Amino acid sequence: MTGRTPPWTTDRPTLERALPVAEVLRILRHELRDCGTRIDTERAPLEPFVLSRRAYEELFSAAAGLLALLRRAVLESAPTRAGRLSALGLAPDGHQYPLFSDDEDFEERYCAAMARPDVIIGAQGPQFIEFNVSGAFGGPAETHLLTRVWNEVYAHGGKGDAPFFGHDPLAARAAFFERVCDEAGLPRSVALVGSPYEQDKAATSRYYDIEVDVLRRRGMHAEFFEPDRLPHGLGLPERLDYPVGLRYFATADWTARGQSLDPVRSVLASGCLLLPSQSSYLLANKKVLAWLSEGLPWMSETDRALVGRYVPWSRVVRETKAEWRGRYVDLPELLLAGQEQFVLKKAIGMMGREVLIGRLTTPAQWAATVERALTDEDSIVQLYTESVPYELEMCDASETTAERVAVAPVLSPMLFGGRPGGCYARYFPSGESGVVSVYGQGAMENAVLTGVPR
Template sequence: MTALRSWSGACTTPPEIGLAPGLIAEIMAEEFREIPRSGFPIALQPMIVPRNSYLELLSATAGLISLLRKAVVNLADDRPGRMAALGIDPADCPMFVPDEDFELRHCADMTRADVIIGPDGPKFIEFNVSGGFGGMAHFLLYQQAWHRIREAAGRPAFVAVDAFAQQARLIETTCAELGVPPSAVIVGTPRDWGPGTGSRVFDVQVNALRRHGVHATQLEFDDLLTGIGLPGNLRTHLGIAAFTVQDAATVGYDLSPVRAALDAGLLLVPSQSAWFLHTKKTLALLSEGQPWMTGSETELVRRYVPWSRVVGDREVWWRDTKHHLPRLLVDRKDDFVLKGATGCAGEEVFLGGTISDEVWSCLVEDAVRTGDFIVQERVETQPYPLDLLAESGEINRISATPVVSPFCLGGRAAGCYVRFTDEGHQASTIGGVTARRTCLLAEA
């Protein structure tokens, strides 16, 4: 298998950038003005990998997304059957439309994978399938900032794929399918990023789409119906669902205007059926293997997905030996991570090696009882060296523990967002205000 050193490149020291830290900080401050979860400490380098590794990561992302969608289609013959097979709570899915063909065609339209770089390269630990996964605006601004920085330093261009070019293509093809001009409304609120957050996090996205020839706007929920022409004829037929039902419940905003817009003919991408891909149970089913999978599909999952299973009172194969799953998890807890099937932002993620035997046993018992958890074999994260600039001007070199997040829009993989902490944090997932951020680029 590919060793880390060859996959990530020569990563004993941070990559050379060639520009003074103060100038890097100035460019970052300009790009990230009014953007939440940015600022000090600032990573003085992006994460840079060889071009072949970058292309491999994008290819694996697109391949696995396609396979997740195929798994959903093969779960059952209809929507109720799929919901039953995955144990989906109908309350989590209030935005279905009657057109089941549209639902399935567009369930995988917007995805952000979370990837750990292990000893043998990338391992996909989960997929966030929705329009509200976050990170695309941050990635775009990092991409722009590092382009400016390398130009100022006289360095060769980095290799990266523009996520918004791919999203614009998705909008264009979907609008052509609907027989309308290419336009879309981003349905969402900056309140998801915290109180007092301004509109720039959406302005960046709207302007990026417009640069690619798509008429885009952003509307808050209270403004949605009048903004798309209701009551009356729809002025906009396609929406980007930049929200989740769970965020709405947490932050406290009303999604009934979205339901009313759908009833009046607005369509959203990704469709509500994205939840079938978002649940980690679907990834676990692929890891366990399904009778319809081809040899190449089985190999794709084996290569890039850690051993994962839906937790239940049953027998499983692990490392070529048959085990009673609950007993295996209790006996070998340091090898495993328990994850809530639909938890987001690090919620319901438990690393066996960081929890007492008693608490872990209770968690396993609860996971078996509810049927709402998966287990993954823990991947040993390989550190990546980065320099962090503090607001005081002090520079600290850390061994970053990164989670790399490639986007996939309309079946095409695009740029990679990165969240990281220092090496002391095992990366089962990384998010929230404590994580630092940069992006992954490739060598020219």
């Protein structure tokens, strides 16, 4: 890949690194230890991705607007949970999403509580290619730590003022938990439910302990719980010591390795507000983003303009006609004839699994995948967005010299309770583009920051 910093970031602040490469690598390795990153083995970044303040804040305002539309699209698709599942082509018993609460008000109130969209910066600016809506997405702890690293590195070894600004995801999520507890009249007591297994089989629970520490420093009672400590670790059945919890796991990962969900069901049955609600996964279903792209009857002109600006053309794959550049065409024929223009994605998926980029696929594989998607009606097609390269300074983990490499990052502004919570990034240090995922394809991680006004 060749190219220079994209036009969308040309007015970003520039700062000079004050520490030698070896010292930067030492700080990175120390701060990110046992958090599932590949700082020890891969080419590591020597700076954050830096945007202008306008561009940085635009990511969050667009994310919040689109998330509100996703929520409305799901809730208005049908008046009942069974109807919404049916609208998404899912079994009415909801077995794909096994941790629904019986409290529909809770399900609807907190379905959009936490979100991390994935954004590609194309020639026309940011394009939101999907939304992760859950409590299990990666990025909060990494962004928290990397922001601390870059402010230390670029503040002359920690002896100057912090040169970068970034919303702190852990502080933002803690503030959300405080609001939930206060609004519900509950004690400020939060359980983080997860497993170190999710963090690349980490040897310790440090990844979660970092967030527990942030919560405790704000005066909250907080603790991390692995599944074998549930439900008794929360005081059950005699009492509920943690009335609010973070659902820091993906049910598909737990069930795939034989982990029972019964302890979590016991926690939910006790009345614990395990956030976000299971209905969040309905918003994350990629079909909903395709619905918005196609347009829904209740959408205003402002809604349609927001989607048109930030969401690449997307449709649910099925035997139908679709509007394409001002005219209606046969969708299957369009997909087969225009392979290089499109990406196929399973509607339910994570970590870049079952995503197929037409231009990186053989015609035979593309045709077979289109045929399967038409039969199962479980996928969407999306217009491919070419990332405008960003030149990032980095260094091989075994060297002491730096170089700038043009990379194609995926940026992820995070929202907690609808408020900004920092921006995470993944990219391939080689400069390759493609399906960018940390655990799926081995991408490197970084934070997205902006300069502090002087």
